[in-house]
Amino acid sequence: MKSANKESPSQAAIPAGSGEQPASLIARLTGSLAEVDIGSFPVILGLILIAIVFQIANSHFLSPLNLANLMVQICSVGTMSVGVVLVLLIGEIDLSIGAVSGFCGSVMAVLSVKSGMPAPVAIGAGVLTGVVIGLFQGFWIAKMHVPSFVVTLAGFLGWQGALLYTLGSTGTVDLADPWLIGLVNARLPVWLGWLVAVLFIAVYVFSGLSDQRRRIRAGLKTTSSNWMIARLALVAAGVLAAVGIMNVDRSFTRVPIQGVPLGVLVFLGFIILFDFITRQTRFGRSIFAVGGNPEAARRAGINVDRIRILVFTLASTLAACGGILAGSRLLAVNQSSGGGDILLDSIAAAVIGGTSLFGGRGTTWAALLGALVIGSISNGMDLLALSSYIKFMVTGVVLLLAVTLDAYARSQREKSGR
């Protein structure tokens, strides 16, 4: 193949099937970590930095108890953030997710406490409410051609009213059903936590290796096996470490508290599920296409309206799930559920993790990374008993820095043609 003839004549074209990667270390590392969006790399570094800073300031930050608490603290906002990623991918915005989470949480709580419904029914009704809300908002955006900003802003106001109405004069509903309380707080038995970790690693390794094998059989360029093994080992180590930390007895009393909290599993389950959907299915590919160039997607035969409606439905459904998780964690749903910073934290988390605000770029793992960043800052500052104003300012600065760094790194990569 002749060399590519554009702005950088020094860049020789990589011959097909050669099995070699570009020379520089960063290029090889990021190329091999290509399963995770490359833009997340500086965010991971930032997260490590945050961990170091807070650990120095307060030696309990990286303790098993605090880390487990941190994971539980972020599972609600993190779940909602997955929905935000989907909406951002098609280049839209959803301002209603906070209010939807609160309202759907209240539906669950009221059905359980005031109507005595069993937990699965209450949870199902809460989730279904989210689905209906999402279909409604999505329809209004796609078919009535009202901008998503306006429709979801109306939702932000309207569903907040619905929350207050549902809660009624008491204003607070305390959960009593042990299944609802346990949804987030129940802990997996230690052996089950290890089993889930091993299963995940097994599937991950298997799919990575079989993918490699298929590429070799098709005669395509592959990542070198050293980097492949390093990447698999890194992920496996990370998963085992996380489960190990949560399986350590973190109790201060003689009653042991150990095991992966169920809410964490639910949150991670959503991330893995939607990562699969967005990157491996035709529906997911259509989402990226609509976000990148809706007209091109339409001409290629993709039903753009249907994609938009489905994405907003998923976002509201995930918001409902987040609201249910939040209610479970708090053991109650009240008038401030879904309010406060929850909306902006969900959006900030998605963006910090590397999702583009303009559509077409991002992964669901961004929700995990961003939620960890925001959650760590909040958690660390609580440990240091710092005032709220510092928390807000620091989070704002971190958001600004994260997006700026990401934009810079991306423009550098585009210049070098990768």
Added chain:
Amino acid sequence: MASERKPILEARGISKRFGAVQALEDVDFEVYPGDVVGLVGDNGAGKSTLIKVIAGVYHGDEGRIFFEGREVNVSGPGDATALGIETVYQDLALCDNLDVSANLFLGRERTRSIIPHLLQVIDETAMEHEAERIVGELHVVIPSVRSKVATLSGGQRQSAAVSRAVMWNSKVVILDEPTAALGVEQTRQVKDLIRRLRDRGLGVVVISHNLADVFDVCDRIIVLRLGRRVSTFDTHATNAEHVVAAITGAEFGPTDVGKPEGREAV
């Protein structure tokens, strides 16, 4: 020569009106396999309208369309694509955030079963393999089929769009202003690609304002003016002045008017 071959695509008597404007009036058009025909004319001459009627985006008020000798009804873009008529519009319709392989297969992704009948996932390996084959066959020069389209130059993007038009068993490819906004080297790449399409036996239609490019790559030139077909030229037998005269309507010696050879015989 041309009169011995049967056209692969033929339009007869196409008329199209938009309100008070007669965009096309009784226009005939024919494309032969292995032939590059340039469609030229001033702004408003009806070039875009004509190809949109052929591509099924518009429905002609009058006229008939024949494909491989059989009359066909092109009522939507899907009909045209099903016949094997592909159009590459000026905006290229590429997704910048996806790579070349994904763009080539946009909307028609290959899948494989993880759970038979239940779970289908995108078969990246098969698509990449196929994309490399197409790109290699057409001698399109890009760093990799996994390059994001946003990182490609204008000529590479045009080549990618044309490759997508060609890979789905197409028989006629229509290119709307393929070299507008391209530099010299990139224009050369695209013209080479057009010649390769012709060599593969496709019928190629090129709309262009650039007569130098038209003379370089087209075998025939059809001129539209004010919605009518006014001239047909054999590229080797004419020059730019004649073509310009036909485009603008200036009198300049004998010009070939209206009907292609052999129409009366049908």
